Amino acid sequence: MSTASVIELEQIQIRLGGLTILENVSLAINEGEFIAVLGPNGAGKSTLLKLLLGLIRPSAGTIRVLGRPPRRGNDAIGYAPQHRTLEAELALRARDIVGFGLDGNRWGPGWPSRKRNALIEQALEEVDALHFANAPVGQLSGGEQQRLLIAQALLTNPRILLLDEPLANLDLTHEREIVSVVNRICRARNVAVLLVTHDVNPLLPVVDRVIYIAHGHSKIGTPDEVITSSTLTELYGSPVEVVHALDRLFVVGADT
Numbered sequence: 001m002s003t004a005s006v007i008e009l010e011q012i013q014i015r016l017g018g019l020t021i022l023e024n025v026s027l028a029i030n031e032g033e034f035i036a037v038l039g040p041n042g043a044g045k046s047t048l049l050k051l052l053l054g055l056i057r058p059s060a061g062t063i064r065v066l067g068r069p070p071r072r073g074n075d076a077i078g079y080a081p082q083h084r085t086l087e088a089e090l091a092l093r094a095r096d097i098v099g100f101g102l103d104g105n106r107w108g109p110g111w112p113s114r115k116r117n118a119l120i121e122q123a124l125e126e127v128d129a130l131h132f133a134n135a136p137v138g139q140l141s142g143g144e145q146q147r148l149l150i151a152q153a154l155l156t157n158p159r160i161l162l163l164d165e166p167l168a169n170l171d172l173t174h175e176r177e178i179v180s181v182v183n184r185i186c187r188a189r190n191v192a193v194l195l196v197t198h199d200v201n202p203l204l205p206v207v208d209r210v211i212y213i214a215h216g217h218s219k220i221g222t223p224d225e226v227i228t229s230s231t232l233t234e235l236y237g238s239p240v241e242v243v244h245a246l247d248r249l250f251v252v253g254a255d256t
């Protein structure tokens with residue numbers, strides 16, 4: 001492993017339920033990189049995150065997370081899973097939800113409360129959530145709830161942050177806010193971020209590289225290298241056109 005790599009996959013194959021989901025995936029991700037994980041529905045984006053979390057095992061290939069095989073409950077990884085809106089009547093305060101990020105790890109409830117509160121406060125500040133820290137979470141907007149999940153994922157001071165579709169169901173303004181918060185965290189903490197999204201456009205100004213997964217295969221590179229008609233046609237194995245319009249990229253093809 002090169003010193004700067006925090007994640008290395010070599011020739012990874014994943015089979016689930018008798019189907020090959022990923023085949024021959026090799027890539028390395030560096031410390032502090034901001035990576036967008038792209039691809040059509042069912043391509044295997046969440047599966048890639050579960051692999052890094054040690055929740056599923058590859059059927060072939062090797063994987064290293066910070067130089068070691070993945071394992072469940074790794075404090076060095078912060079994870080915000082795909083999010084559904086929290087119940088409107090949920091009485092927990094925003095800061096309580098963030099505090100869950102410390103539960104379930106080896107310190108758990110043993111954290112002294114002053115230290116615990118300071119960590120929660122810092123994470124709330126990093127996601128611009130201090131002003132609604134005491135609000136009942138059920139009353140917060142989707143974007144505000146998403147910021148709490150990101151704050152929760154920061155509490156163990158991770159080296160890798162996995163965010164599964166944090167931009168889903170957000171309007172353009174709130175998308176931009178989340179992208180700006182995540183970019184700031186990535187740079188300030190030098191944490192490697194893998195952010196799963198269906199639309200790369202809000203991320204184009206900030207990401208270092210993208211991983212594009214389709215039809216079991218993947219490509220990694222800068223957006224200019226990967227999101228091109230020729231690269232995506234090769235990846236999908238059928239004609240794909242990348243259209244530039246209104247300062248945005250559109251990927252057009254049979255099953256994109």
Ligand SMILES: Nc1ncnc2c1ncn2[C@@H]1O[C@H](COP(=O)(O)OP(=O)(O)OP(=O)(O)O)[C@@H](O)[C@H]1O
Nearest residue numbers: 016017018021039040041042043044045046047048
């Ligand atoms: N435990 C499992 N057993 C069998 N198949 C599975 C299992 N988990 C996931 N799959 C399949 O693996 C494929 C990849 O799923 P995954 O959730 O990783 O896709 P995704 O790219 O995150 O999709 P989406 O964008 O729709 O969330 C899908 O076809 C899914 O049905």
